[in-house]
Amino acid sequence: MIKEQAIHDLPALIENLTEVIRGRGGKVFLAKTKTDAVNYVAEVCKAHNAKLAVKAKSITSEEIGLNHALKSSGVEVAETDLAEFILQVSKEQPSHIVAPAIHRSRERISNLFKERFQTDKLLDTGEQLTEFARDVLREKFLSADVGISGANLIAAEEGTILLVESEGNIRLVTQLPAIHVAISGIEKIIPSKKDFGIFIELLAASGTGQSLTSYTNILEPPLDLPILNLNGRNDIEREFHLVLVDNGRMQMRADKVLREALYCIRCSACMNVCANFQAVGGHAFGGECYTGGIGGAWTIGTTGKTEEGRFAELCTGCSRCVPNCPVRIDIPRMNAVIKSRLMKAEGGPSIQKRLFADFSRLSRLASVVPELSNWINSLPIGKMLLEKAAGVDRRRAIPRFAKKTLVKQFQEYRNASPVAVGKNDILQRAVLFADVYTNYNSPHVGMATIKVFDRFGIPLALSEVFPEGRASQSQGLLERAEREAQTLAIYLEELIDEGNEIIVVEPSVLSLFRYDYGKLIKNDKQFEKLATHTYDPIEFLNKLMDGDRVDLSESILPAAGRLLRPLDRPPAHLFYHAHCQMKTIGAGNAATDFFRRLGFEVEVSSVECCGMAGSFGYKKEYYDLSKNIGNDLIIQIKASESFNDEKVILASGTSCREQISAELSNPIYHPIEYLERILS
Template identity: 70%
Template sequence: MENINDYILHPRQVADKSSKETLQKAIKLALDVETDALRLNTQTFNTNRYRAVKRLDDYEELKNRARLIKEKSIKNLIPLISKVTKAIEARGGKVFYAKTKEDATAYIKKICLSREAKLVVKSKSITSEEIGLNSDLEKAGIEVAETDLAEFILQVSKEQPSHNVAPAIHRSRESISELFKRNFKTEKKLDTGEELTEFARDILRQKFLKADIGISGANFVAAKEGSILLVESEGNIRLTTQLPAVHIAIAGIEKIIPSKKDFGVFIELLAASGTGQPLTSYTNIIEPPLDLPVLNLNGRNDGKREFHLVLIDNGRMQMRDDEELKEALYCIRCSACMNSCSNFQTVGGHAFGGECYTGGIGGAWTVATTGSLEKARFAELCTGCSRCIPNCPVLIDIPRLNTTIKNRLIKADGGASLQKLFFGNFSKLGKYSSIVPTLTNFIVSLSISKLLMEKIVGLDKRRPIPRFANKTLKRQYKLYRKSNSIQISDVFKKGLVLFADVFTNYNNPQVGMATVRVFDKLGIPIKLSKIIEDGRAAQSQGLIESARQSAIKLAGYLEEIIDSGKEIIVAEPSVLALFRYDYKKLINNDYLFSKLEKHTYDPIEYLNKLLNHSELDLTGKIEIKKLNSDKIFYHAHCQLKTIGAGNTALEFFNKLGFIVEISNVECCGMAGSFGYKKGYYDISKNIGNELIKQIKKVATRDSKKVILASGTSCREQLRDELEETIYHPIEYLEKILK
């Protein structure tokens, strides 16, 4: 990894992602100098978060309650704003509603100047970055001291935040040591975390003791009491809000919730989701101006405490009227979406982010607060892997926000690129290619074709193009059924339908056939569905209208199957997740959606359910030889995990007596078409190599390593680097069934 302090580009130069080229440069910067620190730090947060939410026995219920409070608050925002204004003014504080960022900074500057402030101490406030407060105050000759250590680092390095909760998350201890040594002429040793912290603490303590005014952000504002909740670990917020006589709090209007009692729902949820702690060191609940006497440690003779709440609109009211992007207003800025995102773990907020807001949630915020759709182009880095969804404490459908932005960008760019059209219409490609698959495969394998594909369609030429099968699943199934009649066991009279999704039909018929043969062998009758486009490919490219059309048509067909008493098996996890998650919004028919949700299964998930209900007995049906020799490594598909079926293969093979090790990456990095695209290939490979490293480390000793991955694209990602055969779990089950 190159040195960030000497890199040819400064992150600020690539903060504005209006152009595609800048996004590419930012990705390169991140991969060249930031990935190591980012991955270590985000993954630590992520692991701690999983542990912390497990400790909350009512985590799911808390999330629902939090969501309801936020929904209600945004709906009633206007009365809540007047309520909070009344509450604060009643005790002598001031509330200023800033329509624009300029209004906000002008007001704050006016207060600072009228109090003859020379030094302002500031605690972390991403909203203050949004309004560009520091540079405005500095222009007026006021020194601003960032007191959060991460913000202190960024003030020295002049970089923009790369993360909501830990804005300097892209920096290693070594790079901070070097930065400080270059910038501060000091004899002090700056080589450990303790030394660096002590050094910064000493500088900042002096600032605290001298400061004229303290400026903070706010995590929540309770309207009824005019109470503010501020969460931190370092103790700088306490000093900022209590030492100087004048306290200015900056809060986006979306931070307002009805009352102090609602804090109870959020505090544990925020700490667990954010830093992965039961609570951070300090959770401060204050109703300023405080009763605490003015301490005047700065030598001033300020008589009484003064408080200003600056409420920031800056595009939020408009966002509230935007039916699609409005959901981002519920965000409580915990960063769980970033920490659980494989792409973010790899490139962080300097690539996957704009001038201020970062990660999956950052796209909608950038659109709203800058008024520029183009600046949110980094939303392309959301692959829709969906790992953020179950981890969001307020249940925001973040991939959906990014699909919306991609969709709007297509329109703003004057139509979809050939790349998007190519991937978005994969089923048509499959259909035509399958007429003469050998010819198609031959043509695309030629280096001249690969070069043309890269130039015209934007397929990275280093990535092997998925091959089309010689015989589609539909054809193979027909031939198979001609010679094999179904042996129906009484228990399974109603039977199953295997959904012939595009990937399984054209590219992986062997997975579909394995499913058919396994179920046949177990006496569970299964038939193949018609081939109907499902909308997955279109949705992932932001082609929402086309996805919706396909979804509505297909959902009707699936309903007929379900109404005839049959269950539906889907071998491709991304398609299963489409039916069980995305269709809720795509088809907009809750009754039909709930049927789909209940009656669609991954093949192993279905068998596992039968085992659990004692409706299936596999005793004596497994090859003992395999049981003794095979050690399974299983990578669960990202979307399969999100719909709650990520662990069923682990459970299932464990029950059969196998030792199973599972992958610890959120997503393999391929994410459907993402890893094929020129421009994203390097990120994709970087993530994939993490998974491959883990697989290579699996200790086998006397046993044989068997690698299972349920997603088509996951298998492609692994095949690109590994010699071993990569199986869908159902293919492997066929191999071990007697």
Template identity: 30%
Template sequence: MARDLKKEIKSKLQDNIMQDALSRFADQYPGSRLKSYAGQDIEELRENLRCMKADAVEHIEELADKFEANVKARGGEVFRAKDGDEVKKFLIKICKENGVKRVVKSKSMASEEIHLNECFTENDIRVKETDLGEWMIAIAGQKPSHMVMPAIHLNRYQCAEMFEKELNEEVPGEDIPYMIQKARQTLRQEFLQADMGITGANFGIAENGAIGLVTNEGNARLVTTLPRIHVVLIGYEKLIPKTEDAAKILRLLPRNGTCQKMTSYMTMVDGPTPVMYKKDGKWVEENRKQYVILLDNGRLEAAHDPVMKQVYQCVRCASCLNVCPIWTLVGGHVYGHIYSGGIGAILTGLLNGIENFSQFSDLCIGCRTCTTVCPGKIPIPDLIDELRNRYVKKHGTPTMDKSFFDNVLNDRGLFHKLLLKAGSVGQAPFKSGKFIRHLPLFFAGMTKGRSLPTIAERSIRDRMPALEKKNPSNAKKKVAFFSGCNTDFVFADTGENVVKVLQSLGMEVVYPMAQSCCGKPILGVGDRETGKKAAMRNIEALESVKPDVIVTSCPTCAETLSETYEKLFADDPVWGPRAKAFCKKVREFSSFVAEEYKAQGKLLPAAGGEKVTFHDSCHMKRGLGIYEEPRALIDATPGVELVEMKNCDKCCGMAGSFGMKYSEVSIPMLEEKVQNIKNTGATTCVVACPSCMMQIGGGLDNQNTGIKVKHIADLLAEKL
């Protein structure tokens, strides 16, 4: 049955309880995480973990063999399962051989991945989750919405309803200690009567066959020590070489997962231990049986993939979810399978097929916030881009996307001379200053929650011949201006100000008319072949003017031109060297200007004045690593005073086509950004990205705030 993702998202956005829970958590998490790392060098810890896990995946079969040998040496049995079906067949066989009727489980995402509980139920085996969150959502018939906190989407009163359903008694929702006590009493009988206990593992140590369990409730210890059979379900990605390597995980996992220096329980299990149980009415003592199941289910193929093997650096802390602006709005269930968020999209693609991945892959907006907290330093957006590319290779680019790019964005003749000229005339009845606040009929949704900027009457390419005549006679450098689509056709005034600022620095500015879209829109959907064509066109266009520097006022274009182009042609003997030389010349506007100002002695703090605030675009701060330079320029601008806003680097919700395709998610992100701007008391919000300028400007105008939005080039040009 086909999913209606937009309908599911709308339902979650209207779930006020979930919205309240996730927004409070998202607001508190970053500060709590940093507090738990006090006195620690976070980057050194992250790098140590990344190196250890990266080395482990290179020797995964060797580690698996060593782990298996050491588990067996300590009296355990090992079964290597190709997929979930093999796991379930093996476990049902073990249950029948040992008369297992009751099973208790501690939290295991791998067991959720293969739908293990359903298998037990179908075979008349009683199975109970013992993690409190898992226990409650199992009662409700739900799946986890988070890898560490499976019931984070619920409040105490909803939890009380689940208790009442299970216990058949009234449970006061405001009394959390009472609920916890009732859960303990109920689950205690499950522990005592269980024949088999099943756990996952946070890691498995090859040198001694031990597994590690990191918990806060103690249920995992009971699951491993009370039943006469202990089953460990562990994925290959959890294997590490040595005991000392566990410390690399333990220093990061609790801090990133639950903002604790260490969880309440850290359990190591290295083989079966004695157990007392009743047999034929008598108490007997013997060693419990231990079965360790190594689950593949696509993991080994990923381990040998030169790109996707980086997923082995994941320790399942879910910190990437905790900071994801999309996940914290829509929750985990809309992702359609077990794993959610950006890492969930990747795991779904690797473990459950690229077709399942494609259903929600565009919920990753590439803001890269996840990469700043991931303990294993996984480049999650890059891996998602890789899977998108593989999907396109297998199934082709969506016709609408390819047609729009080829025939509109990449055809400047059609786009400029026909569509934009017509649009400039057609927008006249709906204009209100520089914005369109309302559109008629089926276009109305485009202006719900934000205004749209008007199309420039004269594009930057129309203005450049006159602007080039104002170039200084004795130029210091020859600068090729790459405008990008928005600056060319929407924010042409900003483009003109870019030229003026560069000329004031003694630069000769030229504009190759053959330049086109940077290619990011089509690259974003995974079509690298079409993206290469755009790259070739732009490389040829800008090479033709022989510039010293290529400057763009769009960070997205800057990242694409300076980094992506080189990667696209890495294996091309002809275009590879050309792309590399091209990429070295590309500079983002504010960083280039700040460098020149500093060299000319102009980057000095000026007296205060009008309050302005600054929004960091995602591609600029986390893609290019540029965030100090624009602030230095603002500080050096006479008559303004910089006031920082809350979450200045949180995505504004535009994210290219995402802002239009998923406006129901984009608008709440925008509303949060607008509120943070208003709270500063600033009269102007300065940005360095045309897309952010479009989104934030539209939000400020829609709410009639009176606050202006300006590109940093506009601010600088006004003060020349």
């Protein structure tokens, strides 16, 4: 990865770049702190007696507080990106990297302009508003003394700056006034402009979905370009200043977790797929300057204070950002580490965090007398106590503990109907992993899997019950998650070495084995084994069918037909919501593919995450947000083809099913559970 290597070689790249630009007559200033950076820019303005600077969008300039500093030294700064202009007029801070003003409606912009500029012009349409802003800013461009830009990337070997934009303001900022100051974080430096092409293609693909934004500028300043002096000045030479901002980045580089944030190319794809960010925006899910899932690490890095990154708690670990990030930054992992650091700084986990992290131990206790536990949990007093002591929102139904755990049900089932197939007829050795949720709360899903697999000559064995590390990790108890993961990995590896495939019904657990364990168990070989031998049950059946190892459709179709024929209609419409983490590990389509093979119409939700995210939706402080996000899913289900109370909804995540069943009385099944119903 180019960025990874570049951050590794950063000190040498900075040196190289400095030499090249100085050799061309430009000036380079390496600013250790934000104060150093703003003071330097103020000095440049002062040396040229500049009164007005036109500025392109630059997050780094926000980070160092440039506008404020220049203003206090008597320089007016005109933000020229339209979104930034609107924000400057309304004196807000940006909340989103690529399109900072998207949360403002046209009507509000119109009122804002009328109020601020005292104009009677018609400002109803987007065209009118744009034309008005253009005129105001064109005046600024024609009279500005200095242009200030950021940089998307800088090539060290050639001293080339890459600047991507759609409005044309960056071209004017960098090429109209004779004096150009570019401000950039040091992490933007890559070795050579030969690599620009690939980044240009990446940015185009992930940012706004256009093929390429209108202007992609490749500049090697000071530029050899006529000086127009439209501003009335008599500048005779072009001058270029590159301000390279450290401001904590070298510290981030030394931190093996935060370092990854330096690879960010600010395309904002992570925020576009983040359900929480889309729901609350950058003011809640962000710091002074950096927002969203990636914002926690950046805020901590540039302020030097872990506390400033507390908003990272809003990351549920749904992981939808990971496959959407063009440089594949593991944002959920970074946020788990931030949560863990915050907790340590506070002297340990809160009661709430301990409760959720201890779900496995608590479940074991509660399941000794499940009726009693369920009864207490359903009482107003029980709920009140949970809310008071542990911050569990009393509006949530507490997961019910099953009367008999999966382990118990499995023993009874096998005792009553022992495996009938002979050893040699076994199609595939496989073990059902008894995860904590399935064992204590949804054993019926586990039993359904066993029964379905029995029919196809795959008599499943049942694993021991282990905490998998999911609960600990999401509460920020990282060391504990690592211990749990490492113990379990040894156990699973043994099973795999004996020739077993591992079937996992709970998607958040499956994605642990296939994704998170890569970092939790710190053993690449072992992880590789786990990642390639663990399956969602339906995914596994698809694989058998694909490999022609068994024609499942023959066994299933007549049964499916039986179920459907009496109703005298084509195979039923199903609504399927893929679990967020299932999508990330590439198993999001398994159930859709499977049931479509059987002739079902399957509608699929387009929401990234149901908003429940395990414990997240239970917490008092996030209940409303969680419900708000879940509402998008509920709306989609209600709008689906031939919706009525009977319509079957499929969701593999226990917490997705909780979220949906709190609002709808429809039958909701794990896909394997539904398959078992069709078959019997």
